[in-house]
Amino acid sequence: MKTRRGNLSGIPIENVYGPEAPGTFPYTRGIHRDMYRGKLWTMRQFSGFGTPEDTNRRYLYLLEQGQTGLSVAFDLPTLMGYDSDHPNSAGEVGKCGVSISSLEDMETLCRGIPLGDVSVSMTINSPAPILFAMYLVVAEKQGVGWDRVSGTLQNDILKEYIAQKEYIYPPRPSMRLVTDVIEFATERTPRFNPISISGYHIREAGSTAVQELAFTLRDGIEYVEWALERGLPVDAFAPRLSFFFNSHNDFFEEIAKFRAARKIWAFTMRDRFAAQDERSLKCRFHTQTAGCSLTWQQPYNNVVRTALQGLAAVLGGTQSLHTNSLDEAYALPSEQAVTIALRTQQILAHESNVTATADPLGGSYFVEKMTLDVEAAANDYIRRIDQMGGMIPAIERGFPQSEIANASYEYQRSIETGEQTIVGVNKFNESADERIELLQIDESAQQRQVDELRDLKKKRDGDRVEAVLDRLREAARGTENTMPHILGAVRAYATVGEICDAFRDIFGTYTETSVL
Amino acid sequence: MENRIRVLVAKPGLDGHDRGAKVIARALRDAGMEVIYTGLRQTPEMIVNAALQEDVQAIGLSILSGAHNAIVPRVMELLREKRMTDVLVIVGGTIPDQDAEKLKALGVAAIYQPGASLEEIIGFIRSSVKQPA
Numbered sequence: 040m041k042t043r044r045g046n047l048s049g050i051p052i053e054n055v056y057g058p059e060a061p062g063t064f065p066y067t068r069g070i071h072r073d074m075y076r077g078k079l080w081t082m083r084q085f086s087g088f089g090t091p092e093d094t095n096r097r098y099l100y101l102l103e104q105g106q107t108g109l110s111v112a113f114d115l116p117t118l119m120g121y122d123s124d125h126p127n128s129a130g131e132v133g134k135c136g137v138s139i140s141s142l143e144d145m146e147t148l149c150r151g152i153p154l155g156d157v158s159v160s161m162t163i164n165s166p167a168p169i170l171f172a173m174y175l176v177v178a179e180k181q182g183v184g185w186d187r188v189s190g191t192l193q194n195d196i197l198k199e200y201i202a203q204k205e206y207i208y209p210p211r212p213s214m215r216l217v218t219d220v221i222e223f224a225t226e227r228t229p230r231f232n233p234i235s236i237s238g239y240h241i242r243e244a245g246s247t248a249v250q251e252l253a254f255t256l257r258d259g260i261e262y263v264e265w266a267l268e269r270g271l272p273v274d275a276f277a278p279r280l281s282f283f284f285n286s287h288n289d290f291f292e293e294i295a296k297f298r299a300a301r302k303i304w305a306f307t308m309r310d311r312f313a314a315q316d317e318r319s320l321k322c323r324f325h326t327q328t329a330g331c332s333l334t335w336q337q338p339y340n341n342v343v344r345t346a347l348q349g350l351a352a353v354l355g356g357t358q359s360l361h362t363n364s365l366d367e368a369y370a371l372p373s374e375q376a377v378t379i380a381l382r383t384q385q386i387l388a389h390e391s392n393v394t395a396t397a398d399p400l401g402g403s404y405f406v407e408k409m410t411l412d413v414e415a416a417a418n419d420y421i422r423r424i425d426q427m428g429g430m431i432p433a434i435e436r437g438f439p440q441s442e443i444a445n446a447s448y449e450y451q452r453s454i455e456t457g458e459q460t461i462v463g464v465n466k467f468n469e470s471a472d473e474r475i476e477l478l479q480i481d482e483s484a485q486q487r488q489v490d491e492l493r494d495l496k497k498k499r500d501g502d503r504v505e506a507v508l509d510r511l512r513e514a515a516r517g518t519e520n521t522m523p524h525i526l527g528a529v530r531a532y533a534t535v536g537e538i539c540d541a542f543r544d545i546f547g548t549y550t551e552t553s554v555l
Numbered sequence: 556m557e558n559r560i561r562v563l564v565a566k567p568g569l570d571g572h573d574r575g576a577k578v579i580a581r582a583l584r585d586a587g588m589e590v591i592y593t594g595l596r597q598t599p600e601m602i603v604n605a606a607l608q609e610d611v612q613a614i615g616l617s618i619l620s621g622a623h624n625a626i627v628p629r630v631m632e633l634l635r636e637k638r639m640t641d642v643l644v645i646v647g648g649t650i651p652d653q654d655a656e657k658l659k660a661l662g663v664a665a666i667y668q669p670g671a672s673l674e675e676i677i678g679f680i681r682s683s684v685k686q687p688a
Contacts, residue, residue: 130625
């Protein structure tokens with residue numbers, strides 16, 4: 040298929056316009072010279088629900104529909120390190136994502152998916168090393184070498200304390216586990232991103248665009264400092280750090296945010312950390328449109344919101360994109376809704392011709408000024424957190440949490456007063472609500488998962504499980520990298536809950552002081 | 556400020572999405588109510604005990620994880636056991652219409668889905684709580 044390199048009138052379009060080329064320091068205009076003219080973004084829809092069988096079927100469907108990468112959503116018990124048979128898991132199994140308790144579940148999830156060819160992103164944080172280990176063992180069983188697996192592990196614990204709140208252990212031992220994964224991946228999985236430093240959840244929790252940018256980049260600085268402390272040379276690991284941003288309603292502010300992110304990160308890596316490798320300076324990121332912007336009222340309007348937010352991400356130079364489904368405010372997406380969301384990206388990529396030239400907004404008076412303003416405001420926050428002694432002390436004193444809570448309350452107030460218009464909610468809300476078909480999570484998923492887990496526990500070698508878990512506790516007590524021991528535990532079919540419990544024994548658990 | 560309405564805002568289950576709970580807690584406080592926020596990951600037992608100890612007239616449960624069908628019936632059952640049926644229970648979150656009907660049948664006074672206005676919620680609590688004699 041030939042791609043058009045001009046407009047519909049036949050006027051040719053150049054790869055790039057203007058004096059400063061994308062792909063050169065500080066990468067404000069993009070990390071590649073030709074941007075989407077060279078390679079489109081990866082269309083990566085986040086999905087997962089019910090049992091591993093249910094989700095495996097959805098993945099095979101999405102790949103068949105032209106999706107180019109997978110992104111695994113885990114259920115809350117998995118995210119919190121509980122097996123499906125734990126009392127705290129009651130009612131939650133398979134609801135917000137797929138339930139994975141053991142290597143056997145991961146084998147089912149990946150059945151029929153060639154792990155050497157498809158890149159897989161996994162949204163998992165506290166138990167990230169465990170799910171990563173399971174994935175690597177499944178790849179190995181498929182005959183795919185670890186040097187060939189590609190994808191991204193979220194593994195960003197700091198934003199859990201700040202916003203999403205799916206933490207298990209206290210911040211410092213959690214940071215050690217994150218660093219263990221970064222170190223292991225640097226040596227063993229050169230094509231896998233060991234972390235996706237995420238502003239998405241910070242924004243969903245109610246932050247402003249500037250707060251999202253600042254807290255995310257400051258989290259990034261924290262991870263770099265821990266990896267350096269571990270003794271890794273900056274250029275060994277920095278090229279594989281990746282980011283994840285939100286794309287919300289304010290179209291140009293979002294574009295300015297993406298451009299400022301690249302600029303601040305490039306300067307930070309060069310000047311603060313003396314990185315030499317050009318790849319260390321480039322802020323590569325995934326974007327998801329803003330779930331929190333979508334409305335329950337008049338849900339078809341959400342398709343339009345998502346298209347605009349997706350366009351902002353593309354004009355901002357994202358490397359991969361998830362577009363939300365129109366039923367986001369109700370439930371996990373139905374197959375029909377997720378197909379429209381994917382088609383939205385395909386229209387942006389293949390019909391709109393916005394991909395024809397790199398950074399088409401570069402040089403716009405407004406966008407360039409907004410980029411500078413967002414950059415300055417974010418740098419101001421970064422300096423304040425530096426003065427607090429870094430992100431962990433800032434979190435301990437509740438600083439990012441209270442900034443977000445204030446912003447979110449003010450935003451809600453502005454909707455109440457009508458200062459901020461939300462179409463179909465506080466204005467133009469006369470029409471009756473349309474009814475949409477929702478995905479129903481089979482309530483029997485929990486029982487099926489519990490039964491399978493019981494069978495697994497009967498057939499595995501119980502003594503071996505005890506031995507690997509003891510060895511893991513010993514590693515956790517010391518300072519060695521825990522990844523080899525987690526791999527050992529996973530191979531013995533120790534469960535997510537058992538492995539997390541071993542760490543809980545050594546690290547303890549974390550309870551936040553709520554900031555209202 | 557005699558007889559201020561006392562409300563417990565609670566986040567049950569494993570869900571960590573506390574944006575809505577925090578906004579509601581602040582709005583109720585700004586409206587002159589006394590608000591006790593439980594924080595995250597409360598079991599139904601913890602919530603009902605807190606409601607008893609704090610002597611609240613209303614409980615607001617915020618659930619966005621889809622686990623409402625397991626959590627809310629348990630809370631209602633415990634309230635009955637402890638003879639606290641005069642406590643007003645409202646639920647906010649991603650609760651589909653068909654589930655909302657079922658929860659109301661168990662005694663939940665009101666369900667607020669995404670996009671509900673703060674004023675409406677405040678007004679409902681004011682007009683519905685049983686004031687102490």
